[in-house]
Every structure is written in C-alpha cells, then in structure tokens.
Amino acid sequence: MNNKLDLKEQTEILVKLQSIDSGKKKINIMLSRVDDQIKKLDLELDASRTIVVKSETALDDLRKKYRLQPCQQLIKERQRQWKPL
Numbered sequence: 001m002n003n004k005l006d007l008k009e010q011t012e013i014l015v016k017l018q019s020i021d022s023g024k025k026k027i028n029i030m031l032s033r034v035d036d037q038i039k040k041l042d043l044e045l046d047a048s049r050t051i052v053v054k055s056e057t058a059l060d061d062l063r064k065k066y067r068l069q070p071c072q073q074l075i076k077e078r079q080r081q082w083k084p085l
C-alpha cells in the first residue's frame with residue numbers, strides 16, 4: 001500500500017512540477033515580448049529626441065536670424081544717415 005501511495009504522491013508532485021515549468025515558460029515568453037516592446041519604444045524615443053533636437057536647432061537659427069536682421073537694418077540706416085563732417 002505504501003508503494004501505491006508513494007507512486008500516487010510522486011505522480012501528483014510530477015504533475016505540479018510540470019505545471020510550474022509550463023507556467024515558467026509562459027512567463028518567459030511574456031517577458032521576452034515585454035523586452036521587445038521596450039526595445040521598440042526606446043528606438044522611438046531616440047528618434048523623437050533627435051527630431052526635437054533638430055527642431056530646437058532650427059528654431060534657434062530662425063530666432064537668431066530674425067533678431068539680427070532688424071538690428072542689421074537699423075545699423076545700415078544709421079550709417080546712411082550719418083554724414084561725416
């Protein structure tokens with residue numbers, strides 16, 4: 001009788017271990033998918049950062065251009081108005 005009980009217990013333990021192993025495999029697959037998603041998001045983030053930096057640079061260039069133009073025009077006008085003695 002003990003052998004039968006032991007065999008039954010061993011079978012139950014084996015079933016539980018297989019269930020745990022199956023769950024572990026499912027979890028690893030899900031984690032792998034999450035890692036892939038994170039990598040994709042990191043790439044998108046890097047691309048977005050690059051776009052932002054380029055946009056900021058373009059805006060800075062435009063600001064400089066349009067700030068300098070009125071000053072340069074004013075200087076030219078003053079130079080034209082200036083008459084040497």
